[in-house]
Amino acid sequence: MSRDLIRALRALGGALLDFGVPPHCSLCKAPLEEHERVVCEGCWSKIQVITGPYCAACGSPSDVPASTCNHCENRTLRFDRARILSPFDETIQGLIHQLKYRGKRSIGQRLGIMLGALLASDGDSGDLDMIVPVPLHPSRKKERGYNQSALVAYAMEARLGIRVRTDLMTRTRRTATQTKLNAEERAKNVAGAFQVTCPESVRGQEILLVDDVLTTGATVNACTQALLDAGAKRVSMAALAHPFSEAR
Ligand SMILES: [Zn+2]
Ligand SMILES: [Zn+2]
Incomplete structure:
Protein backbone atom coordinates (compact mmCIF):
# COMPACT_ATOMS: atom_id res chain seq x y z
CA MET A 1 0.00 0.00 0.00
CA TRP A 44 -11.39 27.97 33.19
CA SER A 45 -13.68 29.66 35.72
CA LYS A 46 -12.20 27.54 38.53
CA ILE A 47 -8.82 29.31 38.35
CA GLN A 48 -8.30 31.02 41.70
CA VAL A 49 -6.72 34.28 40.61
CA ILE A 50 -4.73 35.89 43.46
CA THR A 51 -6.30 39.31 43.57
CA GLY A 52 -6.03 40.04 47.30
CA PRO A 53 -2.93 40.95 49.33
CA TYR A 54 0.13 38.82 48.58
CA CYS A 55 3.66 38.24 49.84
CA ALA A 56 5.94 40.93 48.44
CA ALA A 57 8.65 38.36 47.67
CA CYS A 58 6.97 35.18 46.37
CA GLY A 59 3.42 36.27 45.51
CA SER A 60 1.63 33.87 47.85
CA PRO A 61 -1.71 35.10 49.22
CA SER A 62 -1.20 36.92 52.51
CA ASP A 63 -3.31 38.68 55.12
CA VAL A 64 -0.84 41.51 55.48
CA PRO A 65 -0.25 43.51 52.30
CA ALA A 66 3.36 44.18 51.19
CA SER A 67 4.91 42.05 53.92
CA THR A 68 6.94 38.86 53.50
CA CYS A 69 5.46 35.42 54.19
CA ASN A 70 6.91 32.82 56.59
CA HIS A 71 8.51 30.86 53.73
CA CYS A 72 10.33 33.87 52.38
CA GLU A 73 11.86 34.95 55.67
CA ASN A 74 14.27 32.00 55.47
CA ARG A 75 15.20 31.99 51.81
CA THR A 76 17.12 34.21 49.46
CA LEU A 77 15.19 35.28 46.40
CA ARG A 78 17.34 37.42 44.16
CA PHE A 79 14.46 38.94 42.19
CA ASP A 80 12.65 41.95 43.62
CA ARG A 81 9.17 40.49 43.74
CA ALA A 82 6.95 37.83 42.20
CA ARG A 83 3.41 38.09 40.87
CA ILE A 84 1.58 34.77 40.68
CA LEU A 85 -1.67 34.11 38.85
CA SER A 86 -2.93 31.22 40.99
CA PRO A 87 -2.00 28.83 43.79
CA PHE A 88 -0.79 25.52 42.30
CA ASP A 89 -4.07 23.62 42.56
CA GLU A 90 -5.59 20.86 40.42
CA THR A 91 -7.07 23.27 37.85
CA ILE A 92 -3.95 25.30 37.06
CA GLN A 93 -1.81 22.14 37.27
CA GLY A 94 -4.05 20.48 34.65
CA LEU A 95 -3.88 23.53 32.38
CA ILE A 96 -0.09 23.79 32.65
CA HIS A 97 0.20 20.05 31.92
CA GLN A 98 -1.82 20.51 28.70
CA LEU A 99 0.38 23.48 27.79
CA LYS A 100 3.72 21.77 28.46
CA TYR A 101 3.17 18.15 27.61
CA ARG A 102 0.14 17.99 25.29
CA GLY A 103 1.11 20.71 22.84
CA LYS A 104 -1.86 22.96 23.67
CA ARG A 105 -0.30 26.33 22.92
CA SER A 106 -3.60 28.20 23.04
CA ILE A 107 -3.71 27.54 26.80
CA GLY A 108 -0.44 29.46 27.21
CA GLN A 109 -1.91 32.38 25.30
CA ARG A 110 -5.06 32.54 27.40
CA LEU A 111 -3.17 32.17 30.69
CA GLY A 112 -0.72 34.85 29.53
CA ILE A 113 -3.59 37.24 28.84
CA MET A 114 -4.90 36.58 32.37
CA LEU A 115 -1.46 37.11 33.94
CA GLY A 116 -0.96 40.28 31.88
CA ALA A 117 -4.36 41.59 33.00
CA LEU A 118 -3.41 40.91 36.63
CA LEU A 119 -0.21 42.94 36.31
CA ALA A 120 -2.09 45.69 34.48
CA SER A 121 -4.66 45.87 37.28
CA ASP A 122 -1.84 46.14 39.87
CA GLY A 123 -0.84 49.30 38.03
CA ASP A 124 2.87 49.07 38.83
CA SER A 125 4.29 47.57 35.66
CA GLY A 126 4.87 50.98 34.09
CA ASP A 127 8.61 51.04 34.85
CA LEU A 128 9.31 47.72 33.14
CA ASP A 129 11.49 47.92 30.05
CA MET A 130 11.13 44.37 28.83
CA ILE A 131 9.70 40.91 29.45
CA VAL A 132 12.12 37.97 29.29
CA PRO A 133 10.75 34.41 29.38
CA VAL A 134 12.95 31.87 31.21
CA PRO A 135 14.76 30.13 28.34
CA LEU A 136 14.60 26.40 27.73
CA HIS A 137 17.74 24.54 26.75
CA PRO A 138 17.78 24.48 22.91
CA SER A 139 17.52 20.67 22.83
CA ARG A 140 14.46 20.69 25.09
CA LYS A 141 12.87 23.45 23.01
CA LYS A 142 13.47 21.35 19.92
CA GLU A 143 11.75 18.36 21.54
CA ARG A 144 8.71 20.40 22.62
CA GLY A 145 8.63 22.65 19.57
CA TYR A 146 8.15 25.82 21.64
CA ASN A 147 8.99 27.46 24.95
CA GLN A 148 5.78 27.50 27.01
CA SER A 149 6.99 30.51 29.05
CA ALA A 150 7.57 32.47 25.82
CA LEU A 151 3.95 31.81 24.75
CA VAL A 152 2.77 33.22 28.08
CA ALA A 153 5.17 36.19 27.76
CA TYR A 154 3.98 37.10 24.24
CA ALA A 155 0.36 37.16 25.41
CA MET A 156 1.46 39.48 28.24
CA GLU A 157 3.30 41.69 25.76
CA ALA A 158 0.05 42.26 23.89
CA ARG A 159 -1.81 43.10 27.13
CA LEU A 160 0.86 45.29 28.77
CA GLY A 161 2.52 46.87 25.75
CA ILE A 162 5.97 45.86 27.03
CA ARG A 163 8.31 44.17 24.57
CA VAL A 164 9.31 40.50 24.90
CA ARG A 165 12.99 39.70 24.32
CA THR A 166 13.92 36.06 23.75
CA ASP A 167 17.32 36.89 22.27
CA LEU A 168 19.13 38.14 25.39
CA MET A 169 19.67 35.02 27.41
CA THR A 170 20.30 31.32 26.79
CA ARG A 171 20.32 28.19 28.87
CA THR A 172 23.80 26.82 28.39
CA ARG A 173 23.36 23.62 30.40
CA ARG A 174 20.57 21.11 30.06
CA THR A 175 19.71 20.56 33.70
CA ALA A 176 18.18 17.45 35.26
CA THR A 177 14.46 17.62 35.96
CA GLN A 178 13.92 19.38 39.28
CA THR A 179 10.74 17.69 40.47
CA LYS A 180 12.43 15.28 42.88
CA LEU A 181 15.07 17.70 44.20
CA ASN A 182 14.91 19.75 47.40
CA ALA A 183 15.55 23.50 47.47
CA GLU A 184 19.30 23.20 47.99
CA GLU A 185 19.72 20.58 45.25
CA ARG A 186 17.66 22.69 42.86
CA ALA A 187 19.85 25.72 43.46
CA LYS A 188 22.98 23.65 42.74
CA ASN A 189 21.35 22.07 39.68
CA VAL A 190 20.68 25.40 37.92
CA ALA A 191 23.54 27.57 39.24
CA GLY A 192 25.32 29.11 36.26
CA ALA A 193 22.97 27.43 33.76
CA PHE A 194 21.99 30.75 32.16
CA GLN A 195 24.07 33.17 30.17
CA VAL A 196 23.24 36.69 28.99
CA THR A 197 24.22 36.84 25.32
CA CYS A 198 23.54 40.53 24.81
CA PRO A 199 24.69 42.45 27.93
CA GLU A 200 24.46 45.84 26.20
CA SER A 201 20.67 45.39 25.86
CA VAL A 202 20.32 44.39 29.53
CA ARG A 203 22.40 47.14 31.16
CA GLY A 204 20.30 49.56 33.23
CA GLN A 205 17.02 47.83 32.32
CA GLU A 206 14.06 46.85 34.51
CA ILE A 207 13.23 43.31 33.53
CA LEU A 208 10.25 41.05 34.18
CA LEU A 209 11.15 37.35 34.01
CA VAL A 210 8.29 35.01 33.12
CA ASP A 211 8.15 31.32 34.02
CA ASP A 212 5.32 28.78 34.03
CA VAL A 213 5.69 27.70 37.66
CA LEU A 214 7.65 29.29 40.49
CA THR A 215 8.68 26.48 42.85
CA THR A 216 11.67 27.10 45.14
CA GLY A 217 12.80 30.05 43.03
CA ALA A 218 16.10 28.33 42.11
CA THR A 219 15.64 28.66 38.34
CA VAL A 220 14.49 32.28 38.43
CA ASN A 221 17.24 33.10 40.95
CA ALA A 222 19.84 31.76 38.50
CA CYS A 223 18.33 33.81 35.64
CA THR A 224 18.14 36.91 37.86
CA GLN A 225 21.78 36.52 38.89
CA ALA A 226 22.87 36.33 35.24
CA LEU A 227 20.85 39.47 34.39
CA LEU A 228 22.12 41.43 37.42
CA ASP A 229 25.70 40.40 36.65
CA ALA A 230 25.16 41.76 33.14
CA GLY A 231 24.10 45.12 34.62
CA ALA A 232 20.29 44.91 34.79
CA LYS A 233 18.87 47.58 37.10
CA ARG A 234 16.01 45.53 38.57
CA VAL A 235 14.55 42.08 38.02
CA SER A 236 11.09 40.94 39.08
CA MET A 237 9.14 37.87 38.01
CA ALA A 238 5.69 36.63 37.08
CA ALA A 239 4.46 33.03 36.91
CA LEU A 240 1.23 31.14 36.35
CA ALA A 241 1.38 29.23 39.62
CA HIS A 242 3.33 28.66 42.82
CA PRO A 243 2.93 25.64 45.15
CA PHE A 244 3.19 27.71 48.30
CA SER A 245 3.43 24.79 50.72
CA GLU A 246 6.39 23.27 48.82
CA ALA A 247 8.30 26.51 48.74
CA ARG A 248 10.01 26.14 52.11
ZN1 LIG B 1 -13.79 21.04 32.14
ZN1 LIG C 1 6.63 34.64 50.29
Missing part, protein backbone atom coordinates in the same frame (compact mmCIF):
# COMPACT_ATOMS: atom_id res chain seq x y z
CA SER A 2 1.39 3.42 -0.87
CA ARG A 3 2.28 5.86 1.86
CA ASP A 4 -0.21 8.39 0.55
CA LEU A 5 -2.99 5.83 0.73
CA ILE A 6 -2.06 4.88 4.30
CA ARG A 7 -2.06 8.56 5.25
CA ALA A 8 -5.45 9.11 3.61
CA LEU A 9 -6.93 6.09 5.43
CA ARG A 10 -5.56 7.33 8.74
CA ALA A 11 -7.07 10.78 8.17
CA LEU A 12 -10.40 9.16 7.30
CA GLY A 13 -10.23 7.03 10.47
CA GLY A 14 -9.50 10.15 12.53
CA ALA A 15 -12.41 11.99 10.94
CA LEU A 16 -14.77 9.08 11.68
CA LEU A 17 -13.53 8.97 15.28
CA ASP A 18 -14.09 12.72 15.62
CA PHE A 19 -17.57 12.23 14.24
CA GLY A 20 -18.43 9.40 16.63
CA VAL A 21 -16.92 10.76 19.84
CA PRO A 22 -17.73 14.37 20.72
CA PRO A 23 -14.67 16.31 21.94
CA HIS A 24 -14.43 16.49 25.71
CA CYS A 25 -12.72 18.79 28.20
CA SER A 26 -9.13 17.63 28.81
CA LEU A 27 -9.50 18.42 32.51
CA CYS A 28 -13.01 17.39 33.67
CA LYS A 29 -13.94 15.19 30.64
CA ALA A 30 -17.31 16.96 30.18
CA PRO A 31 -18.39 17.28 26.51
CA LEU A 32 -17.17 20.57 25.02
CA GLU A 33 -19.60 23.13 23.64
CA GLU A 34 -19.12 24.10 20.01
CA HIS A 35 -17.22 27.30 20.87
CA GLU A 36 -14.95 25.61 23.44
CA ARG A 37 -11.49 24.19 22.66
CA VAL A 38 -9.47 21.72 24.78
CA VAL A 39 -10.77 22.92 28.17
CA CYS A 40 -14.37 23.86 29.06
CA GLU A 41 -15.36 27.28 30.37
CA GLY A 42 -16.40 25.66 33.67
CA CYS A 43 -12.80 24.59 34.29
